[in-house]
Amino acid sequence: MAEEGKKILIADDEPDILEIIKFNLQLHDHEVETAKDGDQAIEIAKKFKPDLIILDIMMPKKNGIEVCKILRSLPEFQDTIIVFLTALNDELSHVKGLEFGADDYLNKPISPKVMVSKVNSLFRRLNKQEQSRILDFGDLKIDPDQYVVYFKGQSISLAKKEFDLLHFLATKPGRVFLRNEILNEIWGSEVIVGDRTIDVHIRKIRQKLGIECIKTVKGVGYKFDL
Amino acid sequence: MAEEGKKILIADDEPDILEIIKFNLQLHDHEVETAKDGDQAIEIAKKFKPDLIILDIMMPKKNGIEVCKILRSLPEFQDTIIVFLTALNDELSHVKGLEFGADDYLNKPISPKVMVSKVNSLFRRLNKQEQSRILDFGDLKIDPDQYVVYFKGQSISLAKKEFDLLHFLATKPGRVFLRNEILNEIWGSEVIVGDRTIDVHIRKIRQKLGIECIKTVKGVGYKFDL
DNA sequence: CAAACCTTGTAAGAATTTCGTAAAATTAAC
DNA sequence: GTTAATTTTACGAAATTCTTACAAGGTTTG
Incomplete structure (x- = not known):
């Protein structure tokens, strides 16, 4: 795979999830840092200067949306890819997420495989300066990167x-x-x-x-x- | 990027969204003004003479469609690009939007990156004189791409x-x-x-x-x- | 002016085309 | 070799398109 050695920051308050994601991304030669709340995420982001930030929406201190807003207002994070982790049926935060400057979202629970493929496709997209190719029609989303269609959060193959x-x-x-x-x-x-x-x-x-x-x-x- | 230094007016009642969009468009060398309701949008539009106006459909005072109708009735806004922001699922206002003289619509939620790329492609379209093939006779519109005729907003098959x-x-x-x-x-x-x-x-x-x-x-x- | 003529409007239904569907046949993937 | 995907086939249903027959006007002509 062409996309390696990228710096990735993951923020989530569940240590188990952090561990699993971290482990899998490291397997693919990415450099991974983790944060367990919003404040820590911002702090680490400034030092670590990641290429990609994965933010859980629900976090202590500051939630993912706030973190995203703060980071996006800084010039150095304009081109950083920011992705939200949203609980499945949490359509609202997903909506807000994209409004507040996220590049994509991942639905929880997420399998390591999907995660890795998403991350890679995001990097590919960044390199090509492409925007998200997901066609979004509300209940219906068509994702040509995953070759999957979502209807009301349910993936349809x-x-x-x-x-x-x-x-x-x-x-x-x-x-x-x-x-x-x-x-x-x-x-x-x-x-x-x-x-x-x-x-x-x-x-x-x-x-x-x-x-x-x-x-x-x-x-x-x-x-x-x- | 070829399209720079354009004047853009954004009207939306959510300050957060205004801020983020404004910030991102300014990064791309556009001159941006904002309005928080329909009346203000019209007022600023007259003074600021923007090249592009982005109107949220749902706004206090006057909604996006009303604003569009009013502006379009003024000679100086005949050639201004007007784009609607529509909530997802809001098919009706989307249809109405195009009826009332909008050039395009954007589905909410929209990420800043998509927004910027949309805006640029709109300017590109304007420059190339690319236009839709819709025959527009006021109440009656004939769209050979959709194979649909609209009469007073109603689609007739x-x-x-x-x-x-x-x-x-x-x-x-x-x-x-x-x-x-x-x-x-x-x-x-x-x-x-x-x-x-x-x-x-x-x-x-x-x-x-x-x-x-x-x-x-x-x-x-x-x-x-x- | 009226009868014959011409053109278009209308309704009903016949003819045709096009599409949806099920099931079988073929091809590709695993 | 089994399963899944894709394509073909065959047929019925439905919509479209066309014809027919006649009505309703208008125009010309004797």
Whole structure:
């Protein structure tokens, strides 16, 4: 993996979680410091100058949002990646989090594997100066980095073609894509697939998501619309 | 980055959000003013003459849509970019937003980085004169990308032929199209359809829209006219 | 002026197209 | 070799599109 030797600060008040995350990130050659409350997080951040800061929302002294606000107001932390750890159903703090200058969020509980992959994709993004590629429609979130769709916090696993299709349509919500455009984008111009293939995939997406987010425009194509 | 030194006005009733957005846009060499309600937004806009105005939908005094309507009615704000901030799930105001002359909308919550990149891409779009293909006749808007017609904010779904026909006529408002021209454009020169076919489609369009926007010119053809 | 003529509007329904669905067949992944 | 993903096939349902037949105007002509 290209992304190594980065400095990462994790702030959480649960020592067990700190240990697990730290251990896993160190395995991937990252340099990790930990903080157990908000004040300590700020203090260490200033000395340690991490590339990435992972902040639990609920912490003693200062909570994650306050820490983020304070750090973001300092010029030296403008380009630091800040990520929030939020409890699953805590939609509110997640919302506030992004408003207050976070770059992304991670839902608790989080497996070490997902954590590591997230962290790496965040670094990749930073290097390329890219913004988050997550398409966020409220209840529905489409994350092309993880190839996962979230609906009301629940992750829904789509097959590759299904995901590609949904993601493609969702890049321009409301816009109708012709069957040809879809074929070209998802299958490529040289591959020839039958007429009903698109329909079948659309059907599976609708089935799995359980909501009408893809609308049919008869005689024209499909569009993503909530 | 090419787009710098623009004047931006942000209106939102949450001071924290104003601060963070302002800070981040200033970092990118934009000149930023803020307003905390609708009335103030209008007042400052008149003095400050911003290139871009970001309006929260939900604001005290006057909401974002009202502010937009008022500003758009003034000649000096015809070419100003106006963007709405909408809470997630608030599809209605999003639709209304575009109805009332906004150029784009941003979903809350929005991270500063996304915000900055959006703002820059908006300026880029303006410079390149990239524009949507929406035909705008006030109450009536025809959007060939969405394949949807809006009448007074209500979206009206037309079948493909109906939409194509309306859109074709509306591309040159007032101009009369001969039946032959219409047949050639919508059906193609090789397809042969009966005499009454056009009439029937015209009828359905009139029925669905509920207004007389297509006028008959007897012995000649049809024209789009409001 | 009225009859014949021409053009368009309207309603109903037939014909056609397009899409959704289930299930089977094929392909790829593990 | 088993499982999952993808594609094809076949068919029915639904929506669209088109035709037909006639009505309602208007215009021309005798």
